[in-house]
Amino acid sequence: MDKRIAWNKGRLVGQKVPLKLQEIWSIRTRLEIANNIRELAMFNLGIDSKLRACDLVALKVADIMRSGDILARTCIVQHKTGTPVQFEITPLTRKTVKAWIDNKSLNYFDFLFPSRIKKGKHITTRSYFRIVLKWIKSIGLDPSLYGTHSIRRTKVSILYKRDKNLRAIQLLLGHKKIESTVRYLGIEVQDALEASEKLDI
Template identity: 60%
Template sequence: MNASIGAGPSRVPWNKGRLTGQKPPLKLKEIWAIRVRLQLSFRVRDLVMFNLAIDSKLRACDLTKLRVRDICHGEHVASRATVMQQKTQRPVQFEITEQTRDSVAAWIRHAGLNATDFLFPSRIHDSPHLSTRQYARLVHRWIAWIGLDDTACGTHTMRRTKASLIYRRTKNLRAVQLLLGHTKLESTVRYLGIEVDDALEMAEQTEV
């Protein structure tokens, strides 16, 4: 007799009812809409997390584990930082813009953080830092705030946003590869979905 028969209810697919695939990047006006909303609501931590997510282009697992010392030199927030990626075990560099540095400095003062502290400590006692699940919830909240479909977005929306903007402005795929910390150029092509986007862009510019 087949062991699978009568073995109980079948497992529900993890992605049932969810949109899967590439998460679209935010547009400039959407970035600023979220940023202004966070500023006006005085969400100091969320503003720092949002700004750093855009600047750093880090995966959620790396962003949530940042320590103060990773982006600060003494009492000053650095303009560039390097972190070791959990997924690839390879270092990746990223820039920290002035507005992000200002928000980071304000958050460190507000939270009373020291150099060895996690930049985003968790409010849950079992975890020393914000979890990727908690971060994902925040991202969905930010997206929903400005009227976008949060089911179509996720943490990779944050990672992909600035990389996509840089590619659109420069068409320098190698630079984007380095910024994302990809080991292969093919990974960057797939991640940005640029072949399809470029083809559509050329088609839109071609009148027949």
């Protein structure tokens, strides 16, 4: 009888670690120095939008641009839940995304991040995952601890540490239940560790 090996044998699974502010800027700086317009736009938009990989890669130019200008806010329908979610696009991200669109001469109904292999298609979530791991490795972090959800979790993790406003984060992530937001952020564990760190005995 064949013994099947578990898919996750020897792998670290579970919640992926969000990036810290210094790490965000380290990745940005490296992409800017390399003049990697595409990945800089992808990275900045991934951080701002807080979208799942499947939603980020499927964005079209029309989702974020009107009359030649990148929108400060937009709304898309999530693939996983079928519910709409709004997100902001900060000035820095608007600048880098516009530079990418202009550089690639993308039209309104083009995918924002088109596939380099299949014409008329967007990049795959697997391709995006590989790009994210490349960013992580570029600043010396352990790639086994990170993934595409690291990008999705980054901004909301920073917001939670600052404001502790779970309802706001629930809306930003497009979660239907507040319990999903608590689990997603790992808040109970995070708060317990912070409380423990403050107790000097």
